[in-house]
Amino acid sequence: MKKKLISLLLCGTMIAALSACGSTESAAPTETETVEETTTATDDAAAETATEELPEVTITLGMYPEDTLVDDIAVFDGYIATYQELHPNVTCVPAYYKYSTDTFMPMVESGNCPTIFESWFTEPTKLIAQGAIADITDELEARGWLDAMNPSIKDLLSDSNGRVYGVPRDGYALGLMCNVELFEAAGLVDADGYPTLPKTWDEVAEMGKTIKEATGSAGLVLLAQDNAGGWHFSNIAWAFGATELCKDNGDGTFTSNLASDEAIAAMEFVKSLKWDYDILTADPLSENWGTGFTQLGTGNAAMYIGANDAVAQPTQVNGLPVDKLAMTAIPAGPGGQYSLYGGTPYFFSKDATPDEINAALDFLEVMGKAPVATESSVAGMRAGAEANVANGVPVIQGFPCWVNQDYLDAQASVVSEFSNVDTKLFQSYFDATASKGLHLEEPGSTQDMYAELTKVLQAVLTDSNADVAALMKQANDNYQTILDSTFGAE
């Protein structure tokens, strides 16, 4: 009897569970639900006419700050609140994503790509070829943003047919970041107490040596762990006269030019930084973009190649006081002075609908990252600058990725209002980068070129007898093979 009862109970439970699974409607509503439904129905009826034209849209925001940046999250939540007041039909879902080549494709394939996310300027060709990002030309054209975009940046974000796939967040020019505390400790200051920042690569070597002898800290962080090593090295090569590491033949093919006398001289100089001057950190082969800022911010190294859009890294992230960071131009060499000029683009999910793309572009306006100087856009710029002041991040001028004057004026006005640094510590950087020394990244398969250069860097930094000319010749041959297989032989 007992067994039968248990069996009946189990059967009953199973039937109940199954019917619950199959049912799409709940049972009779409770009293509270009924009241809520009535109220909502009335509200909805009133709002219906107002929002009739606006479709319900959900956008996921990949540029949402990472968990640890609590203050930045607060600022960003402010953007979302402002945005949703202006666009009540849009739901914003934070979805922090830091672009990395390792994670991007699986994320896209699994349908989890955020509607909008940040990436790098070396990526568009690859991402466009793979169909991994959305064509946003029509949306930008309708807003009149295409004409406002810096033409050279627009080229980088376009395919061969002129279709545009991204918008720039901001521009940057590489410079030399300096830890003022270490310069002061080594006595490298002028009569007014300002640090005497190096203007040439030879001065970097000499000053680095002085700093290392006086403080024990490394003079310079040189990267050799990944492609960032080649990225930084290209600036040194240009300064030594190798201004064209990859020649664009104009017919869709490219010629590698890594083994020129100038490029070899630049690599010889890098080698001397390790074996003659001995001013580098303990293991350049373990240094990447992030660790470089850690070395600089924590006082383990005095100089590091960095850009104006990364000033939060040594200060906010690694604790360097805001008044102890100085920036100067990338040092000059025998071939002149050049600074790599690039930027951070926003891309859009390939699955995003035009409504979602437009909603995401509207969000950029609220963040102050769009080429408009509306009230909400300026408020976004001010909120960002205010947060930087609170977090001890230098508020300095950006590089123009948009060229419309009203936007540039608004940006300049916000920077001047919230400026929290002695501009003399950044003057030489801005003077140089305002001149003709700006150099876009090399054409061709740039990341592969960086990879080949990084291999040479690794060899010369670990072997005092390394044959630089032979290594550069090998890198040149390898890169040409890659170019030929990617773009076709010359």
Add this chain to the structure above:
Amino acid sequence: MKAANKPKEKFRKRDLISWLVMLPSLVLFAFFVWEPLIENIRLSFYSTKMYETVAFTGLKNYYLVLHDVDFLAAFKNTFSYTLWSLVIGFFVPMIIGVLITETVHLKGFFRMAVYFPNIMPSLATIWIWSYFFLPGATGVLNIIAGKLGMGPYEWLNDPKWTIPLIIITLTWKSAGSTALIYMANIASISPDLYEAATIDGAGIMQRVRHITVPSIFGIAKTMLILQIISVFQILYEPMIFKNGGPNNASISLMMLMYRYGYRDYNVGKAASLSVLVCIILVILSGIYMRATREKEN
């Protein structure tokens, strides 16, 4: 005629039940092992866009892989990893297993101690070792060497030593678990044999040589081929230690495959390299099985 059919029918009935028992596993294998394997081989003959095939390209992906500027270095290094792992890593767990079995006191502690590195997260292990191998005055090993009036050494930055040192860390981490397998095997040897040998006056070396080693020979053969297959697919250790450097001194075939798939988004090329690795492993296993079978015969 009837008599001949009867056992066959009986066999079928038994077979059906067995197949039913195996069915869930077969379905899982089909979905998660065989289908991806076959799909991988198919992908290797196509150009791809994301994970979708675009056009049949025959052996082009294989041609591109074999002519890749990093292929030769990765190919040589992968064999070097395997060779060094046999030199350094094959006998260590066997020796540990024998020593702990012969230990009288604190056997449990030693068993736990050798297994301990195995339960540490792999990334943590690599980072700890990175501090040991740091060149310059701040590396742990260089500090110790300095106290002894030696060094400083370049450790992983010296291309001649990168692979052997990575194999040492790999052995440090995984020898304990293999040693446990040997210990379990040794424990199954009849104690009578040891007692008899001891009574006959055999010392520890003779007992190991004449009883232990012949008894674990079978399992050692299996462990050897498993080790070759495992080390041949080494990926994250060289990737995290030195990102395949210095100057490709530690790049492996799996790292190259990873780069094709996840850095270059070229799934077809990655698939073709994985098929090549599979073929190499099948050949190596075949040669090994043949060699050991001939020896057994």
